[in-house]
Amino acid sequence: MLLIFKFFDLLLRFSKRIYVNLNADWSCNPLPKIIYSSCFFISLCLFFNNQLVAQDNSILDSLHLSYEMATGDTAKVESLISLGDYFLYKNLDSTITYYNKAQSSVDELESTIQAKYQPLLYHYTSIAYTSWGYVKEGMDYGQKALKRYEAQGMRAEASDIYMVVGVLHGQTGEVQKGTELLLKSIAIKKELNATEKLGHAYMNLTLLYRDQGLLDVAIESIDSAINRFKGQNFEMGINRSYQIKGEIHKFAGNNKKALEVYQVALELYQKQTSNDIKGEVVLINSIPGLHRILKEYDRAISYYEDGLDLLKKTDDKELEGLINHNIGGVYLEKKDQEKALAFYKKGLLFYEKIGHPTGRSRSYRGIGNVYQGVEKYDSAIVYYTKATNVLASKKNLDYGDICKNLAMLHYQLYSTTKIESFASAEQNLKKAQLYGEESIACPAANLEASLSRYKILKTIYQATNDYEQSLEMANKVIELSDSLFKKNKIDAVLDLETKYQTEKKEFAIKNLNQEKALQLAENRQQKIVLYVVLGLLLVLLLILGLLYWFFAQKRRANQELISKNNLITNQKKVVDRQNEEKELLLKEIHHRVKNNLQIISSLLDLQSNKIEDPTAKIAIADGQSRVKSMALIHHKLYQHENIATINFKEYTEQLYHQIMASLTSIEPTLILEVDATISFDIDTAIPLGLILNELLTNACKYAFVDHPNPELKIKLQELEQGNYLLEVQDNGKGMPDDFQFQKARSLGLRLVRRLSKQLFGKTNYENRNGAHFNIHFKDTALRKQID
Incomplete structure (x- = not known):
């Protein structure tokens, strides 16, 4: 039981790092990206104890002394694990080194001790890697721990690792798989009556439901977590649960409700006895996102500054880096690039001090955004490239977005340098193609993001004259555009349905309140209430009749709308197909006209060979030159993507060289x-x-x-x-x-x-x-x- 308790404490400490680490950009985005929100699961479900990791050298000296004085084999293993725990926030390499030493010591002991410690050490190592942003390694060690737990029938411990591995699946975009593992964890805990951690499991499940768009189920799940934590009188669990509830409302676009719930959570933090300062700071870091949506930038900065003031009581470099990064984001939205750059770089310094890869990649991307906004493309490329180097092993949504930015920048540089330096332009075009292909290989937050990636890659393939790939990308752009069009229609219908259901519920609640008031009044004046009730019943019947009529009209209108939408969609497909056919036909016409003009030019040339009169020869040569100038126009029209116009600068250059040559x-x-x-x-x-x-x-x-x-x-x-x-x-x-x-x-x-x-x-x-x-x-x- 001691080992299990130690494991849970470490899990709590680990959760803090993930919680802070992955909450950076949500503060300004009402629809968080799925990959990041999946990463957020662990952060919100596994809480930490601020007293567990010592911050002073005396504790480290004490741990070293305990290891040197340990006499039994298991005592040395315990001491090595404690040393690894100490460095969990400070240095990943040191943490892994001590865990590996403990693992080596365990391997030399008898099989019963190995069975006891091996899965636990794999569990610790999984948490350490994941807390520093190494998801692949965290998943590998988590699977090793799970395999040994299951082999030894340690179902309670397996239910804990199911939560961790489920969260990691969510972080890699496998939200459905993560949901299955969390439901399995909850089922085992209920079966074993191990209910002390059910609150954490429900919190994880809440965020997975949210990422799948199941917002009503997510609210029910987080309410279950709140009730569990209230039954345990677990302050941190209650506070964090209200914070998650606010996040869900913000995710749903209900900013007013989200702000109300955030205020409840903030009041709970301010009244707390557990001194969860870092949890309060994380909440304060979330609230400004709503003000940024409303463009209330000064209020957002004020909240961030309150969070920095609270952090003076702690030594959390990661949170300081995060909040400075978010302040940089506010200034970037205000178009104050100078201050934005200063705060992004300040945040980067904190991340570099603790060697945190995810934080560094976030800062690199922010700095790159600033430089791109002021058209310092070379500097932007440098920082975007640094971000991709950090994220290369993950191939996640952020990596894909940054690769798209790099593809765009390299293509812009290609476009601006292809006349001055062909070699440099070709190099930029190759890099643009490489990053464009990388971007479409990664998950995207939504259809709009995916569509923008395919559009830029289509343009790049056109520049490389790879028309087969360009056509494939064009087909994908059309497919995504159609999907986005259909999605927007569905969302609009769902929005109308949601508004109708909300109005219906509000009306029902209003009726219930009225009936309750009537029942209270009935005790005082039965006779008066009788007449009032009869009158209300008549009004209610009228309202219901009107509601039925309104619903029937609305349903009929919705059916007509769906029919019209289907008709419009079919007509759009026909028009698009006809436009494509006309475009191909027009290109063929220009091609044929150009060929015919060239034939005329050739005939004039042949004719001039048989004419001896110099004046006639000159006249024919002049006519031939005019024919060639017209042929060049048709040649330019059918070669370019835009068949309606020609670039006059390019045409002038080619006409000039054509005339000079002859x-x-x-x-x-x-x-x-x-x-x-x-x-x-x-x-x-x-x-x-x-x-x-x-x-x-x-x-x-x-x-x-x-x-x-x-x-x-x-x-x-x-x-x-x-x-x-x-x-x-x-x-x-x-x-x-x-x-x-x-x-x-x-x-x-x-x-x-x-x-x-x-x-x-x-x-x-x-x-x-x-x-x-x-x-x-x-x-x-x-x-x-x-x-």
């Missing part, structure tokens, strides 16, 4: 000042491309004859909504002094004037140390408005 052996220096975000549809792009083709061709033919340093400048800017200015300038000899652009008779310049008018614009010419053409024009949307 007209000059020395390529002029190009100065291109075009915003990379400017795109035009085909109605604007083709005339604009032909104008640019004519001006570039003229420059190559006439501007740079015997010029040592030819230079071309192309500038496009949006003057105001829909109005643009295209400037084409060379440093050649320019037009003759008597040149008048509006009267020029050359086919090319006439074509420029006509196309400018087609774009509702005008072309002007100036000689600025070379020819300088200004083309003012309007895009398609503005032209349609004018028409």
Whole structure:
């Protein structure tokens, strides 16, 4: 019995670490992530004794002295276990070292002693690893302990490890498996009449039910825990149970009720005799989350500061790290990145002092969020990478979210550097793909989170030209989008049903209160009450009739809504399929047009070979150049994802190199000042491309004859909504002094004037140390408005 009592004390101490460790981000999120909430199970079900772990060197010296003076084999084992217990909060390596020494000593003893100590040491080791965030190792040792308990028929002890292993299954996302193990633990405890720990089991079960969305059952479960703890007069259990009840109401989105229950728990803590300061701090850490939802940031910070003041009475570095981290989160929500960064780094210092991996990963992620928000992507990547290194062995929800952030950042860097440094851009693209694939391999908190991961990976595959994988991701995006659409519809219907049921219950309660009041009044004035009751019965019948009519109308409306929703869903599928078919058809059209224009160009080329007249050859070459400029537009349209518009900067670069390759052996220096975000549809792009083709061709033919340093400048800017200015300038000899652009008779310049008018614009010419053409024009949307 002594060993079992020691084990439970250690379990209580372990629970504190998990409780604090996994409560970081819930304070600002009314819908906690399933993985984190599963981790929270242990924290809330297994309470701790503040007196069990000594904090001063005299206790450590005493433990070493006890080990040195121990004479019996079992006494040495007990001393080694106590030394391991001492370091549980201080140093994981020291804890494991002493437990392993105890295990080695046990292995040399007789089999009966081995049977007694081995499962217990496995149990201790499981708790130690899990309390420091090493879930896999904690699960492995927990399974070893469970196997030996079951082999020896130690059912009471097995029911305890069922709780621990069940919680660990919840932490890895296996919530249903965790629920089964907890129900098994409760059944064994009831069968053996071992009811002293049933309160803890019900607390665990409460949070598992919550994570499955079974909120009514969760409330019943936590009420059972409260009743158990009240029967045992267990203050900490009662206080923590009310705190969990508040968490469930917050999870359900009932913030007002959650705050009421939190206040009850806070009052209980303030009246407590057990001096559970750290438990009170954990509660205070939860309350600000409701104020953050309401954007009452100053009140939230005030609560956090109260928690820090209370922590001055303790030496809990982990809680200090957590609260500083949460204050950083508040400042980040307030867009005060400087203070957010300061508090995140302050929290990180506390986590680093105690070597806590989960806390460090949380801080790294917070710092990364700050740097990403201020567009310091390189710094953000450094801290996100540190977080993934800590979480790599877990592959949990947080790991998946951080990998998604890294994928996005590397893709952004790829997009911004692909022109300047191809090698660097390719490296970023490879990293983006790696992190994107990692993210979809991890669990996600909800459909929205999963959808965002697949969307970014689809974009990355498109950039790598892996169209097969991109198509697969696109199909997954469509599938998740449909699922999310259906879920939102179901949630809306359920919300209406819940509101109706709530109103119905409130109405029933109101009726019961009225009947009770009538019964009390009946003792005083029976005759008056008789008339009142008859009147109320008539009113009640009328109300019931109205309620029945309302319910029938509502049910009919709901059925019509469901029918319309189904119709809309089917029509959406048809429209989506038709849009996909039209998009494919339009791409094929652009492809065929491009091919036909290339054929025309080739025919002109063949025809020019048979013509000896130089003037005719030049005319055909000019026509061929114009055909190629139009073909390039159709080529860009069918190659890009957006088949309606083309990026004018990319088109200009390709057109320039295409013309230079055919007209000059020395390529002029190009100065291109075009915003990379400017795109035009085909109605604007083709005339604009032909104008640019004519001006570039003229420059190559006439501007740079015997010029040592030819230079071309192309500038496009949006003057105001829909109005643009295209400037084409060379440093050649320019037009003759008597040149008048509006009267020029050359086919090319006439074509420029006509196309400018087609774009509702005008072309002007100036000689600025070379020819300088200004083309003012309007895009398609503005032209349609004018028409």
